[in-house]
Amino acid sequence: FFIDQCEVTVGQLRTFVxxxxxxxxxxxxxxxxSTPASNNLPAAEVTWEEAQRYAQWAGKAxxxxxxxxxxxxxxxxxxxxxxxxxxxxxHGHFGPAFQQTALYVAVGQFPQGASPYGCLDLLGNxxxxxxxKNWPYPGNPDADKMKDYAGTCVVLRGGSxxxxxxxxxxxxxxxxxxxxxxYHVGFRTVWxxxxxYFESQAFVQARLP
Numbered sequence: 001f002f003i004d005q006c007e008v009t010v011g012q013l014r015t016f017v018x019x020x021x022x023x024x025x026x027x028x029x030x031x032x033x034s035t036p037a038s039n040n041l042p043a044a045e046v047t048w049e050e051a052q053r054y055a056q057w058a059g060k061a062x063x064x065x066x067x068x069x070x071x072x073x074x075x076x077x078x079x080x081x082x083x084x085x086x087x088x089x090x091h092g093h094f095g096p097a098f099q100q101t102a103l104y105v106a107v108g109q110f111p112q113g114a115s116p117y118g119c120l121d122l123l124g125n126x127x128x129x130x131x132x133k134n135w136p137y138p139g140n141p142d143a144d145k146m147k148d149y150a151g152t153c154v155v156l157r158g159g160s161x162x163x164x165x166x167x168x169x170x171x172x173x174x175x176x177x178x179x180x181x182x183y184h185v186g187f188r189t190v191w192x193x194x195x196x197y198f199e200s201q202a203f204v205q206a207r208l209p
Contacts, residue, residue, distance in 0.1 A: 003063060003071045004188040006107035006120050007128060008054065011039030013046070016054050024050060028183045040106040042126045042186040048154050048178045051129045051187040060189035062131040065173070067190055068157045072123070072170040074116035079169050081115035081122045087168045092124030094168060095161030104161060104184065123168050126186035127156040134175045153177055160184035 014033045016022060024030050028045030032038035046054075055061050063071070072081045082091055091113035093105045108120050115122055122128075134153045136143040143150070153175030159167030162184040167174065176185070197203055 001063075001067055002191045002193070003067065003117070003119060004190070005118060007042040007126055007186045007188050008051075009039060009107055010041045010043055013043045013054065014039075016057055020053075020057060022050070022053065026181065040108070042104050042107050042121070044104055044126065044186055045181050045183045046129070046186060047181045048129050048176075054187075055189045058189060060191045062129055062187060063190045064131050065155055065157070068122075068128070068130055069170060071117055071119050072115050072157075078116075079171075081119065081170060082113055087113075087123065087165075092121060092168075093161050094124045095164065104186075121158075123159050123170065124161055126158065126184055127160040127163075127174060128158040129185070129187040130155045130157055134173065156185065 010029050010032045013024075013029050017024065017030070017033075025047055026045040029043045032041060051062055073079075078084055080087060080091070087094060090110065092110045104125050107125065110120060110124075113123065114120055132155050133151045134146075134149070134155050135151050136146050140146075154177070156174045156176060157172070159169070159172055159174075162182075163174075166172075176182075193203075
């Protein structure tokens with residue numbers, strides 16, 4: 001699969017709204033639509049349904065938890081996208097705990113926080129919607145303790161700037177109800193190519209500089 005290098009931006013969301021006539025439930029992103037300098041801010045206060053609609057319009061999907069975590073942890077099971085050293089202000093936008101500017105910041109500013117595949121902002125900046133509900137992992141010994149709320153929330157990944165150090169590792173799961181969102185919630189999308197794509201001329205052309 002292919003995953004977006006950065007979180008979906010205000011500019012990309014505005015293009016979707018203009019192309020489809022979609023009406024966003026909240027104004028945290030749309031309040032920036034008339035300000036070109038804000039195009040590279042991450043989309044914010046997006047609902048799960050809106051994120052899904054954007055992804056479908058773009059010919060993509062929201063990532064599964066496994067896809068998101070593979071993009072963040074590579075093949076070596078690292079704790080953080082950049083390795084196993086704890087996060088610093090050079091790795092991402094981690095909010096007041098690292099004495100950075102409040103709220104979210106423009107995407108793609110922290111190359112030292114890149115994952116093995118070049119993805120940026122996987123930790124910090126915004127939480128990111130996934131495609132899946134918060135069912136316990138198979139074999140979870142505490143699954144019975146989760147029965148009252150399992151499956152009620154959609155899983156968020158990425159530890160937003162708002163929630164502090166407790167969320168800044170790549171295996172962290174969080175979640176909101178499908179109709180719930182906040183200004184520290186955004187998303188990125190994935191594309192799964194059709195069978196035979198990697199042998200196709202389209203793939204060859206896409207790899208050309």
